[in-house]
Every structure is written in C-alpha cells, then in structure tokens.
Amino acid sequence: MDPERPRADAVLIRDGVFVRVGARATCEREARRGVRRVVSGCAVAGLSDAHGHVALLGRWCREVRLGDASGEAECASRAAEQARATPAGSWVRGNGWDQTRWPERALPTAESLSRAVPGHPVALERVDGHALWVNAAALAAAGIDARTPDPAGGRILRGAEGRPSGLLLDTAQNLVLARIPTPGPAELEASVVGALAKLARLGLTTVHDAGTASDVLAIFRRLAAEDRLPLRVEAMLDGTGPFEPLREAMAAVKSAPEVGRLSVHAVKLFVDGALGSRGAALHEDYADDPGNRGLLISPPEALAERIAAVVAAGMQPAVHAIGDRAVTVALDALESAARLAPLPTLRPRIEHLQIVLPRHLPRLVRLGVVASVQPVHAASDGPWLGARLGAGTERLRGAFAWRTLAGAGIPLAFGSDFPVEDPDPRAGLAAAEARASPGTPSFRSEEALGRVEALGAYTRGVAFAAFAERRRGMVREGMDADLTLFAEDVSTCAPDRLREVAVTHAIVGGRVEHGTP
Secondary structure: OEOOEOOOOEEEEEOOEEEEEEOHHHHHHHOOOOOOOOOOOEEEEOEEEEEEOHHHHHHHOOOEEOOOOOOHHHHHHHHHHHHHOOOOOOOEEEEEEOHHHOOOOOOOOHHHHHHHOOOOOEEEEEOOOOEEEEOHHHHHHHOOOOOOOOOOOEEEEEOHHHOEEEEEEEHHHHHHHOOOOOOOHHHHHHHHHHHHHHHHHOOEEEEEEEEEOHHHHHHHHHHHHOOOOOOEEEEEEEOOOOHHHHHHHHHHHHHOOEEOOEEEEEEEEEOEOOOOOOOOOOOOOEOOEOOOOOOEOOOHHHHHHHHHHHHHOOOEEEEEEOOHHHHHHHHHHHHHHOOOOOHHHHOOEEEEOOEOOOOHHHHHHHOOOEEEEOHHHHHHHHHHHHHHHOOOOHHHHOEOOHHHHHHOOOOEEEOOOEOOOOOOHHHHHHHHHHOOOOOOOOOOHHHOOOHHHHHHHHOHHHHHHOOOOOOOOOOOOOOEOOEEEEOOOOOOOOHHHHHHOOEEEEEEOOEEEEEOO
16 A cells, blocks of 8 residues: 555565565575564555444443344344343333345334334434434333423424334434443443454544443553554544533543554544434435425534634544535534644544535645544445435435545544444455445446455555554554455455455554464
8 A cells, every 4th residue: 555665565564564575585594593474365555444333332232233124023023032031111222224125115113013022112323323213112111202392402202193113313312222221341342352352353543432431441542552443443533422521531642642552633523413314414405305404413502612622722624424414514513613723733534424515525635634534334335325316316416425525635543333234344345446235237337436445544544544554454574563464366356255355363563463374
C-alpha cells in the first residue's frame, strides 16, 4: 500500500516496526539469529475497520440471532425457543432481524411475538440497531401504552386507536432498554474480550469503536495497560449522554490519549436513524412512505452545541449522518464550529454518509471531512433502496457515492458497522467492487472502487482518520509492523472468490495475534 513501492518480496520486522522492505535475500541477510519466519501467499498492510461496535458484537454473539430468519414467524419461534431455557419473567433478547429480506417486507408487530412468548418480556433489535421489536410483556414492563408520547428523537409506531404496534424507533428504544438489567463487569469484559478475539481472527489489526461507553472504555484501558489487546483500538467517546460527564471525559482523555494499543481522539454524535427502519432524515418524503421524512435524533441547535464543545476541547467530531437532510444538518453544525478552530486539522468525520447531494461536496472538502463509510451497506440495501428513495431521484444517485466522494478529494475510511454487518474485511472488499450481495444486481456500479483503491481505504484511509498515517496504513521502513496475511493474492482474485481466500495471520506491531505456527 506504499505508492512509492507497491510490492515487495519480504519484510524484516524488529522491535515492532518494519526495518527492511524489499528482497527476501536482503531481509534474510540482515536478520539476526533466532528470527521467526512467517511464510504467506500474500501480505498487505494491516486491514482496519473504521466503524464498529465491539461490546455490541460481543453481546449479540450471546443472544438469539435472527439475521437469517425467513420472516416474522420464524423470529418469534426462535425467541420462544430461547424463552423455554430462560427463567420465567426474565428478559429474552435477540438481534439482527431485517424485514427487507422477508417475502412480505412488512414491519413485525407485538401480536406475533406476544403469542409465541407470553410469559417473558422480549426485545429484539433490528439489524441496524435503530429499531426494537417488543412483545406485550415488554411494553407493560416499560409502561408504554396509547397515552405514552413519542420521545424527542424517537417514534413509537402505533396501530388502531394509537395503541403501540410493538416497534420502537431510535430514542424510543430507550423506554424499554432502560428496564433491562445491565450486564455485570465480568460479563461485559468477557463480551469485549470475545469480540476482540473474533476480529483478530478475521485479520483486522485496528478497529475504531464508535460510541464507547465509559464502562467499556475502562475495560479497554485495563486491557491496554496489561498488554492484552490483540489489536489496536481507536475508541470514540459516546457523546450522547449528559453534557458535564462528556466534558470531564474529554478532559481526561486529552491528558492521556494513548495507552498501549488504545487511542482516544474522537467523540461520536448522532443526527438521524437508518434507512432500513425509515429513520434516516430526508429533505423530502420517503417514496414508499408518504408523509414520513425520518427522524432527527439530535435537534440541529443541540448538535451544533455538542460539536462546538468537542471542537473547543480539541477533539475530533465523528457524526452519524445517513439521510441527505442529516448530512446537511451535520455540515451546518460543523461550519458553525469552524469559528473555534481550523476544522480540517481536527479531521471531522461523518459516519455512514449514505446520501450525498451535489451541493454537499464543496462543503465536505472545505471542512476537511473524512468519509467513514461501509461498503457492505450498499450490498445489503441496494435491492430495496430505489423503492425507498424513488427511482431516478437526485438522492438515489447520491447514495453510497464512493467514486464521487473520492473524485472530489474526500478521504475514504472503510469499515463495516459490525455487528450490524459482517465485520469480515473480505466482505467489504468484495462489496466495494461489486456493490452487490451474491445473486443480486449491482447497485449503481459506476460508483464502485477498484481492489487497490478499496485496500487503500481499509489501510491508509483508516490510518488517516486516526491521525496515524505516519505510523500505519503502509508497509514502509520505520512504520509500525501491522500486517494481514492471506493464502493467496487478494489484489487480483475475483470479488466472488474473496471470501474463499483464507486469512492466515494477523500481525500487530510485529506480534502474531492470529495465525498458525
């Protein structure tokens, strides 16, 4: 991934950095006795994920998985199976359902879930994390009925006479989530450790944890201090809670932004929801839901105040914005904060950036925004996006517009949004090029990226987003020795074969964190 030396035969690593990159004979000649040799078909600069959720991945692995369920009935049946092994009255949790993959494509209701699981409160998260499907027992536990108002930044979907349908969008989820017992410290740490191990096995050498809660950050710090992080973690503070604790957290990390493999430079903020649950904020109505323009989780003035505080603290704003209106609101807030500091030096990020309008492009460039985007979302959403946004519309043409963004000079940092999507970087590399899931047509193939460009966004792009481009993102002498190794050359194999290419090793700072002897 070094433009000055695209390929080499071998590297020599010493004390965690590349000390020689070039011919194998040269590296062997300079190696000391006792050198450890790792032979690979293909090594690339360590692949990184610019946007994921480590603790959530760990928790979802322990819950009822619904991603491959055939429909509402099968989801309810799986929840019922889990309930039979759960003490009476205890919560049943699940995740990953996606009505756009079901034959009927209709949102589920509490009725089917209540019928299948009458004796336990049930909470099932949609794949995007922006909608919660609950049964009658969960609604009762949270005290939600026809008189309950929609909270700011959320919506309770309703049926006849205003009765809750069983679907809670965005901040409305908190009405139920607040009633669910939180995991203890040992359980939470086990989830984090398990998730990190899974990510290392996929060949990832760095992950950016989007919206790190204080208890999870404490676990990261302890693991980092004990040198137990199997990969590098770039944690983004959760900027959605009360203002004063956020100020205190920013002050604390500014005094010690790095501990071992842990770094903290950013604060995660929200503008809107997601397209799949029609919570992404649009300038015009959803084509398949007239009268609905999505949700602003944060009012524009509140978002501007938060971003101003982050910028004043010298930290990097990382703003979730999916819909075209959300992107406009995010840019307005960033421009307002630009009076406090030279914004490009802070490298503000827009997370997801799924719909870009032509008028957004010069503003993104002027503000120095990093586009933190996820190729796998285009593959998942492409089959239904035309119906949601309207065929031939400007906003549809601006959906997942990576080629347009790159052509405007906007840095791309690729990730997966795990566990919403598969954290496997091979899936992301394939989606960047094919813009489709297997067996589905490509979504606006003119916005696709080539393999080397995609590898660059997973390496140099993510390093740039973390202010680490002088240390990581390339295989160059003097830089940190992070490598992802494959059984064959991933720069040349066909997109539909990428998932078949085995990840053989993950090397972080010269240490083999995953791999065969």
